[in-house]
Amino acid sequence: MRIIEAPEFKKLVTFIPNKKEPIHNWFYYKEGFSKLLVDYFIDAFNIKKDNIVFDPFCGVGTTLVTCKQRGINSVGIDVSPLACFVSNVKTRNYDIKLLENTVKEALKWKFEKPKELPKNKWIEKAFSKYAIEDIVFYKTKINEIEDNDIKNFLYLALIDSAMKCSYVYKDGAIAKIFKRPVPPVGKIFKYKIRKMLKDIKMQKEDWYKSKAEVYLGDARNIEFSDCSFDFVIISPPYLNKIEYTSIYKTEFSLFFDFPETKLRSYIGEKTDKDIAEAYFEDMNKVLNELYRVCKENAYLIIVIGGGCFPDKVVLVDEILAENAKQIGFKPEKIFIARKSWCTRARTIKVGQIRESILILKK
Numbered sequence: 270m271r272i273i274e275a276p277e278f279k280k281l282v283t284f285i286p287n288k289k290e291p292i293h294n295w296f297y298y299k300e301g302f303s304k305l306l307v308d309y310f311i312d313a314f315n316i317k318k319d320n321i322v323f324d325p326f327c328g329v330g331t332t333l334v335t336c337k338q339r340g341i342n343s344v345g346i347d348v349s350p351l352a353c354f355v356s357n358v359k360t361r362n363y364d365i366k367l368l369e370n371t372v373k374e375a376l377k378w379k380f381e382k383p384k385e386l387p388k389n390k391w392i393e394k395a396f397s398k399y400a401i402e403d404i405v406f407y408k409t410k411i412n413e414i415e416d417n418d419i420k421n422f423l424y425l426a427l428i429d430s431a432m433k434c435s436y437v438y439k440d441g442a443i444a445k446i447f448k449r450p451v452p453p454v455g456k457i458f459k460y461k462i463r464k465m466l467k468d469i470k471m472q473k474e475d476w477y478k479s480k481a482e483v484y485l486g487d488a489r490n491i492e493f494s495d496c497s498f499d500f501v502i503i504s505p506p507y508l509n510k511i512e513y514t515s516i517y518k519t520e521f522s523l524f525f526d527f528p529e530t531k532l533r534s535y536i537g538e539k540t541d542k543d544i545a546e547a548y549f550e551d552m553n554k555v556l557n558e559l560y561r562v563c564k565e566n567a568y569l570i571i572v573i574g575g576g577c578f579p580d581k582v583v584l585v586d587e588i589l590a591e592n593a594k595q596i597g598f599k600p601e602k603i604f605i606a607r608k609s610w611c612t613r614a615r616t617i618k619v620g621q622i623r624e625s626i627l628i629l630k631k
């Protein structure tokens with residue numbers, strides 16, 4: 270296996286390039302990778318329109334949307350209902366006429382002061398009173414829409430708009446409050462639905478020729494039969510990195526009835542075991558499942574970051590490559606996209622960690 274410095278992937282392993290991409294930018298997901306990365310590997314491995322691409326950590330659907338834009342069928346799984354919701358909304362085939370008419374109607378909605386507001390201490394801190402009133406008004410109007418796909422489309426626009434008009438900012442793994450001037454929800458929402466409609470209307474024939482399926486599920490236990498997929502691209506949670514639980518608590522408490530999921534804990538549950546040990550145990554279950562559902566000669570691309578601890582760094586890419594080899598995969602390459610220092614007490618260097626792309630072949 271070759272380990273190659275590849276700074277050309279530095280931006281591509283982040284969500285940042287997606288901010289400029291139609292559909293991909295409907296919801297900002299800090300943990301995501303970029304459409305350009307998926308495009309790169311689809312081209313590099315010559316993935317064809319009759320292939321099926323799989324991403325069992327699909328997040329907000331970067332892999333699925335990219336495939337659909339290229340006319341390739343894909344399947345995504347994620348354990349987070351929020352991520353599945355976003356992936357679903359981004360990959361539906363909308364009835365354009367109906368969508369256009371509904372958007373036109375929504376642009377004419379006249380604000381009425383809601384009778385009741387949510388009683389939640391976090392929400393009261395996260396928004397101005399005017400913003401909460403606007404959000405509740407739009408939620409009520411959206412709920413009256415009959416067509417489920419279109420209802421969800423507008424709902425996603427409202428979630429993203431609400432967050433842009435909130436005092437919340439996401440600092441690493443924690444959502445914090447920072448009071449500042451924010452625009453009115455109505456203005457942002459109207460701009461957003463116009464833009465989303467435009468994005469959908471500009472999709473070409475390929476978009477309608479392919480299908481993306483999204484399932485709420487667990488990558489450690491994949492409910493697909495053996496040899497189902499031609500190509501897999503994933504970015505699992507990083508070791509000891511993001512605690513997804515609290516970052517999205519605003520979205521969860523305002524827009525979803527279900528409680529937030531303990532996401533980070535799904536890969537590498539904190540038990541009495543060492544956290545790294547628990548992490549690799551779970552990742553082994555994922556690799557075993559992926560080996561089973563991949564077709565012969567299929568490639569598996571894993572975007573992954575190293576583990577940073579007060580007393581050690583963990584080279585996750587090399588350990589995963591070794592574990593995958595035990596399972597039967599052939600590790601071909603590791604591209605090092607970026608390196609950073611792991612520090613203790615902010616200044617004491619423990620060692621270098623890296624974010625990399627591991628290429629495995631069944």
Ligand SMILES: C[S@@+](CC[C@H](N)C(=O)[O-])C[C@H]1O[C@@H](n2cnc3c(N)ncnc32)[C@H](O)[C@@H]1O
Binds near residue numbers: 298
């Ligand atoms: C790094 S993000 C992937 C983002 C995705 N590549 C994108 O561009 O949107 C990891 C995702 O794994 C999901 N996840 C965590 N544990 C999981 C599990 N056991 N099974 C499936 N998904 C899981 C999280 O909800 C999160 O969306």
